[in-house]
Amino acid sequence: MTDEPAGLSRRALIGGLASSGGLILSGCSDQQPPTYGSILRMGDNLTYNAQRFLLSRSALVTEYDRSQISSMPAIGTIDPSRPDVGLHDPQAGAAYAALRHGDFADWRLKVEGSVTNPKSFSLAELRRMQSRTQITRHTCEQGWTAIAEWTGVPLRAVLAAAGARPSARFVQFHTFDLMADGIDMVDALHPQTILAYGMNGRELPIGHGAPLRLRVERQIGFKSLKFLRRIVVTDKFDDLGRSGPILNGWAWYNGI
Amino acid sequence: MEAEAKPGSRGHRLWVRLTHWLISGAVLVLIYSGVTILMAHPRFYWGDAGNDLIKPLFEVPLGPNYHNIGFSPETPFFASPDGPVTANLLVAPWNQNSWARSLHFLAAWCFVTGLFAYLGFAFATGHARRILCPRRDELGRRNLWEDVRAHLRLPMPAAEPGPPYTILQKLAYTLVVFVALPLMFLTGLTMSPAITANYPILIAIFGGAQSARTIHFFVFVFLAIFLLIHLVMILLTGPLRQLRGMFLGK
Numbered sequence: 078m079t080d081e082p083a084g085l086s087r088r089a090l091i092g093g094l095a096s097s098g099g100l101i102l103s104g105c106s107d108q109q110p111p112t113y114g115s116i117l118r119m120g121d122n123l124t125y126n127a128q129r130f131l132l133s134r135s136a137l138v139t140e141y142d143r144s145q146i147s148s149m150p151a152i153g154t155i156d157p158s159r160p161d162v163g164l165h166d167p168q169a170g171a172a173y174a175a176l177r178h179g180d181f182a183d184w185r186l187k188v189e190g191s192v193t194n195p196k197s198f199s200l201a202e203l204r205r206m207q208s209r210t211q212i213t214r215h216t217c218e219q220g221w222t223a224i225a226e227w228t229g230v231p232l233r234a235v236l237a238a239a240g241a242r243p244s245a246r247f248v249q250f251h252t253f254d255l256m257a258d259g260i261d262m263v264d265a266l267h268p269q270t271i272l273a274y275g276m277n278g279r280e281l282p283i284g285h286g287a288p289l290r291l292r293v294e295r296q297i298g299f300k301s302l303k304f305l306r307r308i309v310v311t312d313k314f315d316d317l318g319r320s321g322p323i324l325n326g327w328a329w330y331n332g333i
Numbered sequence: 334m335e336a337e338a339k340p341g342s343r344g345h346r347l348w349v350r351l352t353h354w355l356i357s358g359a360v361l362v363l364i365y366s367g368v369t370i371l372m373a374h375p376r377f378y379w380g381d382a383g384n385d386l387i388k389p390l391f392e393v394p395l396g397p398n399y400h401n402i403g404f405s406p407e408t409p410f411f412a413s414p415d416g417p418v419t420a421n422l423l424v425a426p427w428n429q430n431s432w433a434r435s436l437h438f439l440a441a442w443c444f445v446t447g448l449f450a451y452l453g454f455a456f457a458t459g460h461a462r463r464i465l466c467p468r469r470d471e472l473g474r475r476n477l478w479e480d481v482r483a484h485l486r487l488p489m490p491a492a493e494p495g496p497p498y499t500i501l502q503k504l505a506y507t508l509v510v511f512v513a514l515p516l517m518f519l520t521g522l523t524m525s526p527a528i529t530a531n532y533p534i535l536i537a538i539f540g541g542a543q544s545a546r547t548i549h550f551f552v553f554v555f556l557a558i559f560l561l562i563h564l565v566m567i568l569l570t571g572p573l574r575q576l577r578g579m580f581l582g583k
Contacts, residue, residue, distance in 0.1 A: 117436060132531045133531055146410065147384070148382075149384065151420070155422065216526045218373075282408075327435075332525060332527030332528070
């Protein structure tokens with residue numbers, strides 16, 4: 078496939094966004110998270126569809142002043158190369174350690190799947206793209222919240238650069254701690270959904286997901302995956318197996 | 334009293350019984366899952382931000398995460414050492430939120446259905462005004478005091494299920510159905526990032542996401558105390574008859 082003009086792929090993205098509404102309402106099975114017969118997952122899907130149906134898809138979360146930035150703990154995996162805390166895979170952990178040793182100069186973000194122009198972005202390339210800085214509230218499923226400033230490139234700019242196809246419905250994220258998760262196009266194209274490389278005016282600290290983490294501001298904190306390495310655009314729902322939330326007993330959609 | 338005068342108006346109406354059991358069933362599951370969620374982080378704060386690096390208002394001595402905070406040394410985000418900090422959590426906390434959160438929201442759907450149906454019927458049929466709202470003459474100090482004494486006298490006489498209600502019953506029920514339950518619904522919504530993106534006014538009303546969580550907890554405590562007294566009163570006033578009344582009407 079040849080490169081599409083940026084305008085065309087943006088139109089394609091908007092078309093995909095508009096048609097995904099009909100698919101969600103019609104309950105088309107490969108557009109919905111699987112329930113595997115669990116009543117809890119059915120409840121999750123009810124919440125997902127109700128929020129998509131009742132709430133504005135473009136509403137922005139509240140942005141705060143710099144003076145309101147709060148302390149914020151780093152939890153879960155705090156360093157993918159550390160075997161003692163969080164999730165650890167020896168191979169991915171060693172790869173991460175080597176990249177960090179080189180100040181992430183050799184780190185690349187792969188964007189592939191349902192895109193016309195699969196790409197690999199260096200940190201410098203992402204920094205040269207359009208950037209967005211937002212001070213938002215992080216809501217952890219455990220019950221705590223924190224306010225921080227995030228700087229990064231809007232995910233929709235990265236998807237447009239890779240030429241996401243009009244048939245695209247989901248964006249999946251893969252990380253160095255072998256966690257994976259996905260979001261639908263409503264959240265993926267939302268202007269506050271960014272790939273952040275900066276936090277509170279500095280480089281993203283290791284504990285908070287260096288060199289690049291996702292920010293999905295309208296969902297619970299664990300959807301904002303840290304330590305990103307690969308993005309896969311898909312036309313159908315992918316439960317991501319043992320790396321994804323559903324087979325680990327967690328809800329896939331976490332707007333609440 | 335009006336309800337007493339009309340034959341056949343005693344006991345509980347069908348819609349009261351249906352919504353009573355739907356809401357109370359949901360509330361029991363909400364309490365079970367809610368306490369499980371609380372055990373993941375039994376600390377409470379005020380305002381919009383609150384976490385282990387911020388001093389809590391209070392901590393509930395509940396489960397293995399009580400006072401269990403294992404962090405690396407703190408690093409300030411900015412030049413000033415008194416400003417916000419970060420630290421790495423080194424000990425994975427006890428956490429059953431995978432099923433507890435989903436169960437909480439599943440039960441919340443049943444609760445919201447029951448609550449909206451109840452409130453709709455209560456206002457449409459005049460039940461709220463005629464049967465639940467205290468009349469002005471009932472709010473006199475003497476009447477209140479007499480009802481308090483009647484509630485403390487043992488053994489309590491067996492009571493007919495359903496209205497008319499005494500002043501303490503009216504106050505308790507109106508507080509629960511018109512204040513506490515709607516507050517649980519609204520403070521619950523205020524903890525949702527997707528809902529507050531649409532309705533930031535919720536954050537303004539409750540003074541922050543953590544304030545809403547703290548209010549959610551205090552209203553839960555109030556409802557738990559109500560539930561306890563409610564069950565004791567049923568046991569003291571002819572439990573089989575009371576149960577039969579809530580299932581069959583009379």
